[in-house]
Amino acid sequence: MATARTANPTSVMGLNKPANGQLKGQPKPANLQSIPSAAAQQPAGPQKGSSIPQSSGGIKFGDDWKKCLQLPPKDTRMKTSDVTSTKGNEFEDYCLKRELLMGIFEMGWEKPSPVQEESIPIALSGRDILARAKNGTGKSGAYLIPLLERIDLKKDHIQAIVMVPTRELALQMSQISIQLSKHLGGVKVMATTGGTNLRDDIMRLDETVHVIIATPGRILDLVKKGVAKVDKTQMMVMDEADKLLSQDFVILIEEIISFLPKDRQILLYSATFPVSVQKFMAKHLKKPYEINLMEELTLKGITQYYAYVTERQKVHCLNTLFSRLQINQSIIFCNSTQRVELLAKKITQLGYSCFYIHAKMMQEYRNRVFHDFRNGLCRNLVCTDLFTRGIDIQAVNVVINFDFPKSAETYLHRIGRSGRFGHLGLAINLITSEDRFNLKGIEEQLVTDIKPIPSSIDKSLYVAEFHSVDPDDDGGDGEAKQKELGAA
Template structure:
């Protein structure tokens, strides 16, 4: 593509202001290629640049050519390094070429994208729509359990759908009802592959694969971690013409470099005091607080609201409409603090989240890795704070060893330059509204299963001292 032509089409699009936030060498420590250097069609490039993408991240730089060349692909890199775009961009390019070669395929499903949760499916659909903005012939559809089955059937029968993004159970149901026809599907993309190929999901994925032409299918697996259990799937379906992209090879530390990790050692009944102190001391853009159970999520939300702090919550047992609304509003920045279960640990990419708090410390290194990866996305800065009690101390040490990372005692003052960025973004996040406190409180008060937890009452004065003994204290 000549430089003159380059300037001509770039002048026709609305390229957003450059993101000036500091990035770590997880992203910048490589010679990065501009997207117009890839063999991508003009309409796709216009959408990419309008989305604010300038140069490919390392995972994108290696995955895009491999997928465009129709190799099977397994790609591994840290959370928050651009894995979704790494498969969406070549997927859209391949569909563009497919339709150019055979116009009859415009009315059939050409690709499946499988993800473990509704929230990740919604986000992936949004990425596809954003990056196919100028590609008029691409039809994408979201299909998850909880969606109206009748609506899904109507869309598949009455609209030209080329990409179906969804959770495995619903997609299998649609194929078994002979509504979702996979005979012309040539791309099978699996995000969060470590989760998707566990014992719960793998049989469903294999059933879907066997409804396609296995001689003509391209399989791509993306994840931050690939346990040994994935190998048998790769050997069975992907051994021929496999391209491996592993940006974790030779890397000892699995956590993102931009995330600073601290722990606060507190008694269980003092956790709320500690959280209140953090609210008063931290410069929070947006924050996700994780709990280990649904009941703990609802109870903590109630306690936070009693402090006069606006927050919402999300978990898998909520009504679908409420869950969708909360996720949508959090993405838009209308909610500053979100309390949730591990429902939102995987793949969720909200660039304005700069603080993650583990109110309940996770049991496994894998869960910890995915939780804290909700901040510090794409090489930016973030903060992870862990509230640990006496029973958690050995698990804290174990997770440090497994991830080869350091979780430091929390200091009296956390410097802003560790996690605060771009004052303009900070100002763009709406301040908490009293009406939102009342809205969430009303919803919680309608749930009669909430019981008192024995947490200490919070006084009007903030507790400013957080006791942090050595991790190895016996």
């Protein structure tokens, strides 16, 4: 498998070698805001100097094991009701292994979100689930926590499969799984996707693997070759289920299921559920427990605007936005791979650091761009809809639709890249005369209000404000303030 590696920001390739998706404009500000997030790039294993034992054997009865945890900085930003309207449950309420709880808390996950409250106890019971919840509200934890809890280390076969539609999402989920399970004492997680060396995967599967996180084509290939034996797999999760059950993947998914045992558990998670999901549910799920937390479709923390422009004015408008907005990180969407590369070059010529990513790039470059952008080595990323599915980069506070999407579903997933886990975000749409009817249709379908962009945008709508915390709480200093990080 290709592995991502971190590049020094001062050595990012320039315009003469654009194929890797990393274009160098002006240097990145020295102090890009560090935001605690589930996606924080931490080593999978124990940190140097850690006093945490890697199994329960090092913790004696009566020890205060929580004091041994190496917690990330406490996130004191205000959160919206998308993640705070809970029943008041705690992760300890679900009778999880102590070692798994250690991983959960070290991820910075303090309390379960609404979708996690609904999903975790049902998934632990072994029942099929059909869960619909907004992007960025904790769906990954909703299935990874019960999945890892149910892994039996005494069994050396594949016990769970997580299916995802993109390679980047597979890498992200495998990293989160490794971090969550690092104290469990031997859970083996493997990511396998197309575009990587098949021989490496075959050699890896010759050893013990408990959890596979995969894209459909590659895992089906391994199953057909008899390398990935899934006849004893007890759980299959489908993240971004609507995409996995679209015409691109549904035949592959059906074939993969045919290799699973009849008593397997299937969990479906997504923000949107078209008719294809209903048909699949009726065919393959047994009395599924349905979770619907989508009374409204768009995230409450995202403010949406449109700017009415001609095609020729778009780059100038984007330049103006960069100079006036307080951008921590931004994702800019185009409708084609060709336009992605052209726009990335334009942004670089304007003097701004910029990466780009699309599906036609070599996997090695895609991995590197994804990893480096996620690590904060660049402020702006230009991409196609490859990046609309499940990618969790909590530092992103601005999404710009340079090209307006054709469907409400795509629009919903795009703007959901900001405002992650109840935080604030801004979505700006550049609208031409050809887009105006589509804009109105999307507003109606999503029952949302996309307003004309004002001359000045209130920073409190999309810039995180840090709030004081209990002085007796060790998690923060109570007076942290965000630095000015305007792109100008």
